[in-house]
Amino acid sequence: MLFGKLLPREGNFFELFNAHGVAIVNGSRAFLSMIQNYSDVAQRERYAGQVDDFEHEADKVTAEVNRLLHKTFITPIDREQIHSLINTMDDILDMLQDASETMALYDVRELTPEVTRLSELAVKCCERVAHGVSLLSQLSKHSVAAATVKTCQEISQLESDADREMRSAMSRLFREQEDIRELIKLKAIYEQLESITDKCEDVANLIEGIVLENS
Template sequence: MLFGKLLPREGNFFDLFNQHADHTVEAAKAFAALVANYSNPELRAKYNEAVDKAEHAADRVTHEVNRVLHTTFITPIDREQIHALINTMDDVADLLQDSAETMALYDVQTMTEEITRLTDLSLKCCERVRDAVRLLPKLADPATTEAALKTCEEIDQLEGDADRVMRMAMSKLFRTPDMDVRELIKLKAIYELLEKITDVCEDVANIIEGIILENS
């Protein structure tokens, strides 16, 4: 009995998930501001730095979750689900940082309508992930479970929208007769990164749906 009382229990996983989701939304908003102000070098640098700062904060939360996971005997949800959820969420933050860095490294000069649309969809996906994560501690309530599943469905729909924008963007790139090859390569890489953000948000939604099904 004493042994059981001494074992670390629960941890603060849900709080940490919320913190990570908040940092990811911060990164997504900073990236959206970067795209919106791309023609201004000073603002571009400011928002690029903001993306980095938010990603680093999210990364610290990921490390903390993994640390707590190794020192906690009884967890509120399955250990593998905790590990998968936080690391997949962290992939989203990483991709936002990668997108900003790639724009700088490739010296992209102008934003296209497709980049703006994909950025908007990425931000919306990150916000929906945050909304779904916030519902995880309350899955005993059927209404909360329904709301969480609906939010996951919205993420799936947003990913589908991003996929369609991506296909149209690629078609436009390769059908433009006077498109500079170097510019084509740059834009293709950016489009793929931005669409990947929504893909990984969908992966997060799928993990959350699995948690819901096992714990509701």
């Protein structure tokens, strides 16, 4: 009996997934605010700092999940699924931070409307990721499992929207941008932003796999 009491409760993993999901949403919204206020250097730096803060917060959650995996005898879902899910979620915030840092390192002075639209799609994807993760603890309910799959499908649709937006942005960039340096900078940023939605879809695929095995 004492041994059972000493084991971490299964719910801890779901609580940590939710905490990470909140950090992802907050980080993506801070990133979008940075984009929307990009011309104001002070505001830009403030929001970029928030992206960094949420990335560090998520790193701590990821480390805690991996620590618990080594201590927990019985996990609520497959151990490999837990490991893959939390680390893929963590990649999302890493990519947001990378995109923020790239803009600073490349000394990007002015952003295009396409950057804003791709950032908005990234935020929507991140919000759906957090929602999908929040449902994992209730997969035994058929209605919740169905809602989780629907959320994953919404993420896939948003990723497709971002892919189309990036193709359009690239087409316009190569047609209209005459400064080769600006072209190279913006091309890199477009690709990074689209990769964020790709990573969200990776998370959605992992969640769908968990639904299939546990509902």
